[in-house]
Amino acid sequence: MSSNSLVGVKFLRRGESTPTSDSSSTDAVAAVEDKTVTLGKGRPTPSRREAEGRRRGPVAPAPKTAKEARARRKALRGTKEERKASSAERKADMNDRRSRMLAGEEQFLLPRDKGPVKKYVRDIVDARRNLLGLFMPLALVLILSMIVTPALQAIVTLATLVMMLFMIIEGVVLGRIVNKRVRERYPDTADSSLSLGWYAFVRASQVRRMRAPKPQVGPGDAV
Numbered sequence: 001m002s003s004n005s006l007v008g009v010k011f012l013r014r015g016e017s018t019p020t021s022d023s024s025s026t027d028a029v030a031a032v033e034d035k036t037v038t039l040g041k042g043r044p045t046p047s048r049r050e051a052e053g054r055r056r057g058p059v060a061p062a063p064k065t066a067k068e069a070r071a072r073r074k075a076l077r078g079t080k081e082e083r084k085a086s087s088a089e090r091k092a093d094m095n096d097r098r099s100r101m102l103a104g105e106e107q108f109l110l111p112r113d114k115g116p117v118k119k120y121v122r123d124i125v126d127a128r129r130n131l132l133g134l135f136m137p138l139a140l141v142l143i144l145s146m147i148v149t150p151a152l153q154a155i156v157t158l159a160t161l162v163m164m165l166f167m168i169i170e171g172v173v174l175g176r177i178v179n180k181r182v183r184e185r186y187p188d189t190a191d192s193s194l195s196l197g198w199y200a201f202v203r204a205s206q207v208r209r210m211r212a213p214k215p216q217v218g219p220g221d222a223v
Contacts, residue, residue: 004069094196104213112199113213121178124223125203126215132204135163160184171201 067108102107104119112118121140139160146156182189203211217223 027125073133078122084089102212102214104216109213117182117186117196118199119216120182120223121200121216122203122211123173123217124178124181125200125220126208126211127217127219127223128204129219130174130204132167132174133207135167136207137204138163140185167205171197171204174200174204 032038097108103109106114112123142156142159146153175193178200179193179196209217
């Protein structure tokens with residue numbers, strides 16, 4: 001009697017609520033039917049290395065002997081004419097990039113030389129006749145004279161110290177001039193005074209012909 005009375009009775013699971021009406025049950029079934037179920041691919045997403053490996057094709061088996069390994073390396077290097085042509089092409093490209101860098105083309109400059117502020121600093125330095133540019137040649141002459149005549153060592157040492165003193169003084173003066181003119185023309189620049197002063201000092205201490213990029217103005221030109 002008790003078993004027959006349970007027929008047709010729906011047992012609720014944990015978390016389920018008792019339906020209040022037939023209309024709410026119908027709405028719930030319709031909502032479930034309207035949902036779009038996105039099924040997974042059923043496989044892991046391939047890594048970048050695997051994808052590139054499939055594009056390149058199967059990998060050649062490893063060489064079994066040293067002779068086979070040498071032959072494979074030789075085949076990968078190409079012929080002597082191909083290697084020579086490739087080397088000549090790389091050399092020509094490097095020379096072209098260097099010539100454009102020396103000419104001052106912005107896209108070929110080193111990061112330290114890029115920007116209108118650095119170009120303006122170079123022009124200020126190149127338009128001046130700096131004693132700093134004579135330091136290296138004079139220092140070389142003094143060292144050679146000391147080697148030839150060791151008796152001049154004391155005089156050479158004193159002359160070197162005097163040159164260094166003048167170099168420091170001119171470097172400080174040049175740094176102040178450069179910073180003043182840069183702040184007037186580019187008041188919003190983010191370069192620090194120390195950075196601009198050191199950049200000007202290093203360029204001024206180089207021989208004019210060895211400066212890179214090459215000077216775009218002559219000594220005495222208005223900048």
